[in-house]
Amino acid sequence: MIKACIFDLDGTLANTLDSMAYVANEILKDMGLKEQPTENFKYYSGEGADMLVRRCLRDAGDPGLTRFEECRELYRKKFDEDPLYKVVPYEGIMELLHALRAAGVKLAVCTNKPHIAAVKVIDKMFTGCFDLVIGQSDAIRRKPAPDGPLKAAAEFDALPEECMYIGDTKTDMETGTAAGMHTIGALWGFRDREELESSGAEIVAEKPENLLKIYEELNYDKTGCK
Template structure:
């Protein structure tokens, strides 16, 4: 294998490493169902995801008939409690991920996660999927008190993984802007929870399948 000029490859979680749309949709549908709203198909949840559970719920409520602040505040803990109990029913790694992770690990590259998902969901999800031991660091949205696009959690991810040249991979503007704010090279994935064309993220590079990741990193300028 050609050498990869990075010590750490960092990943966002939802919409990048793991397709969590099925379980997020189930939680949203459970919450809005308590006030008689009809359920959304999982694919319809994609545009609602990416900026936290509260915004996801607000977008779902808006799309299903509107809401007020009191309704949003009352439904959010219902959604979160349901989701916490059903983290990994439908969630799966994206195609090609495991092979890419194996190749990176074989090349001596450390893997890490920086997500805006709270630790109470992130750590159990990765454990239940069986991938937590593959990562040198897992930083959640509440680990350091701020979330992406603030660079602090990405800096924490790099530090916990042992430091070194790092590239970050994500699917939303929070990921790409966060990486840029942290001074890191970055890659956007075209298969995540995008709320617009992936080109709008203005990432350093784009992949549409994880089969493309390792060859791209091997070609990356040293």
């Protein structure tokens, strides 16, 4: 029986592409470096803010990362101040979350987004939907380490095999697999089917509403019983 669903945030619950690109490009412009196309941030993201900054700086004209610490601090500061700028939930996500809660499923977020920013986004944009938010901090290793999802499962008194982990990148698929959970790829996010399947997705969902059917199917054993 599925007791919990654990979601990635960027590219899974909310489209944060324009937000990440805007903040990073404002910083790059002020530094006299080359602004990057919004599309590039689909690949800069997924492994935490620090990795995003490194990838961005290399393409922007600082291959030696000589300005990494400066850029890193500015990026975190701007996101902590206004993590909701240009962030929108994906179509169908709110309806999905309400349906899962109505079914008695525990819901968590596990993201490599800094914890403070993650909490602000969830509290403001998904008020009352989630039982737990785990963002990047010194207390828990960032994904693809399975620490975050396993912490959520433990808090929900659920075994890993009683959890669905949903995300949109290679990092997420590796995370869910390492945690021993049903790992679902979100095709509406930042990466493609090939990446998701080759990285360990048990199932790939094309739209948020597909997740409810996947939950229902996983919630029944081969005899058709819960």
